[in-house]
Amino acid sequence: MTDQTITDAEKAFAPIRAYIDALNSGDVDxxxxxxxxxxxxxxxxxxxxxxxxxxxxxxDFLNRVGPDGWVRSSIDSHRVVLSGPQKVHFDVRFTRWRADGSAIGVHHSLYIVTEIDGRWGLQSRSSYG
Incomplete structure (x- = not known):
């Protein structure tokens, strides 16, 4: 892996972090x-x-996780599964949490991030959580 690929992967991961931050604050926009x-x-x-x-x-998300007492999610780890110049597939491990600090569960998801018109964005998710 070249330094350029590593830089691109880190840039590509930024929308996943932004997604989790926005999800945790209930910010649909x-x-x-x-x-x-x-x-x-x-x-x-x-x-x-x-x-x-x-x-x-x-x-839809809130209806699924609300009964479990979900208040936030955290990213535990991530790794690049496949990557190219304008698309990166990430295996992301995350935990969902309740207000009392107890974990609801730990899940893996495959997130596909693409670069379109110079902007990285989360294009697709495949999740068991």
Whole structure:
């Protein structure tokens, strides 16, 4: 791996951090800004397609995690699985947390980040969480 590839991977990871930060603060516009659209989610046997920023909301996520007492998520680790000049696949391990500090669960997700028009954004997610 060259230094340039490492730099690109770190730049490519920035939208994932921005996504988690926005998710934790309930900032739907921040989540939308971290994504590229169309955005695709593979989760729990479903494929969800968000063609535009306006088609995305936090409602589905909050309905899924609310009953567990979710208040935030943290990134535990990440690694590059595949990468090219304008696309990076990340294996991301994260934990979901309750307000009392107890962990709801630890999950792995595959996040695909793309560079479009000079901007890195989260294009697709495949998650078991």
């Amino acid at each position: 921040g989540v939308r800004a971290a994504y590229h659209f169309p955005h695709v989610l593979f989760n729990r046997g479903r494929v969800v397609h968000y063609p535009t920023a306006d088609s995305f909301s936090l409602g």
